[in-house]
Amino acid sequence: MTDSLMRRRAAVLAPSYYHAFEEPLHMVRGDGVWMWDAGGTRYLDCYNNVPSVGHCHPHVTAALAAQAQVLNTHTRYLHEGVVRLAERLLAKLPSSIEVAAFACTGSEANDLALQMARRFTGARGVAVFDHSYHGNTALTLAASPSEYPADERPDWLCVLEPPNLFRGPYRGDDPAAAAKYLALAVQAMDALEARGQHLACLLLDASWDANGPLVAPTGYVAALCQEVRNRGGLVICDEVQAGYCRMGAHWWGFEDYGVTPDIVTCGKPMGAGHPVAATFARRDVAQALADKSFYFNTFGGNPVSAAVANAVIDVIEDEGLLANAARTGSYFREALEGLQARHPVIGAVQGAGLFYGLDMISDADTRAPFCRAEMARLGNLIASEGVITGTSGALGQTLKLRPPLTFGPAQVDIAIAAIDRALARL
Ligand SMILES: Cc1ncc(COP(=O)(O)O)c(C=O)c1O
Known part of the structure; x- marks a missing residue:
């Protein structure tokens, strides 16, 4: 189903459109910080600021x-x-x-x-x-x-x-x-x-x-x-x-x-x-x-x-989401800094609140950035671990983490574990 949708999409949508990830994701449902694809796989949304208070909030x-x-x-x-x-x-x-x-x-x-x-x-x-x-x-x-x-x-x-x-x-x-x-x-x-x-x-x-x-x-x-x-x-x-x-x-x-x-x-x-x-x-x-x-x-x-x-x-x-952005945000930052200590390819943890970027480097001395292919591979690996992230940065070298404002510490733990495993597989 996803393959044929991809073909139909390429036939009728303007060439400016592109899709995220090597394996295009066909999302069919969202609830809070979660999204499900057409095959029933659940993903943690660690990227989307559009559903600011979570996907499909009932209120x-x-x-x-x-x-x-x-x-x-x-x-x-x-x-x-x-x-x-x-x-x-x-x-x-x-x-x-x-x-x-x-x-x-x-x-x-x-x-x-x-x-x-x-x-x-x-x-x-x-x-x-x-x-x-x-x-x-x-x-x-x-x-x-x-x-x-x-x-x-x-x-x-x-x-x-x-x-x-x-x-x-x-x-x-x-x-x-x-x-x-x-x-x-x-x-x-x-x-x-x-x-x-x-x-x-x-x-x-x-x-x-x-x-x-x-x-x-x-x-x-x-x-x-x-x-x-x-x-x-x-x-x-x-x-x-x-x-x-x-x-x-x-x-x-x-x-x-x-x-x-x-x-x-x-x-x-x-x-x-x-x-x-x-x-x-x-x-x-x-x-x-x-x-x-x-x-x-x-x-x-x-x-x-x-x-x-x-x-x-x-x-x-x-729901006190400003306080949550501060509280969960500082927990997120600490966890990301912990991840940086284990993975020297993370050159810097940038950002604040519930908006972080990991500037990825392939050389600690020169700070040479990950190339686009390495960033794409990293994003695909994290997605295969069930977490959606994005990329940013002037050179496309930043892993972008910007979840809905309802993100909590338990979800931070899931995201960190997924990025950790993906970096180990990289
Ligand atoms: C900082 C900033 N300003 C403006 C826009 C444009 O908003 P829209 O896509 O709703 O037109 C964007 C979209 O990504 C943005 O990030």
């Missing part, structure tokens, strides 16, 4: 079904659900961020954020980190160095060096790393201005997902945001990855760095599998767009999506 699916049976329309009619959702999320953001606009995907939310920043500042320049990913629209894809051809980068794009303390130019043993990464950013912004472009915004993913995840050196993010503001730019925090308790200490990832953004975007984890996303902004910033341009999103903020997103917040609050 979320009940809210979806209940609202779908009553009404689904759009934001041009009054509806309690979308207003309540905006109120609840804005209450979790800095008080200077006062309004919300809803979308269906993180790409749309970031696209809107960039449009707002450009309207408000009158400038076009966008600063992003190298190898970052911010979306698939024409605008956000061009601002996503991880996926966009380097030789086609627009002249309004300012590409910054990610603060990677294991693999970057300045490392964990350098006490001046923060200042040195900032100096590189200043150089890149100066180069943007030398090209005749002014800075409209910094688009920052505070987990540096596609690069790691990474944790930046103390003081770097605040100093970077100040530099952006000194040049008239706004700070947009893309919380598609770092938000919704993922990093363990706060609801939003940017809070770890003590910065106050002008715009915040979010997507995937808001709907635990349902497409809902949002752009939150200062009122004057959102007004600048409304004065000159247009925003309507037929499905963004519809009553069914709003019911789902409200239910996800209920689950996070009722």
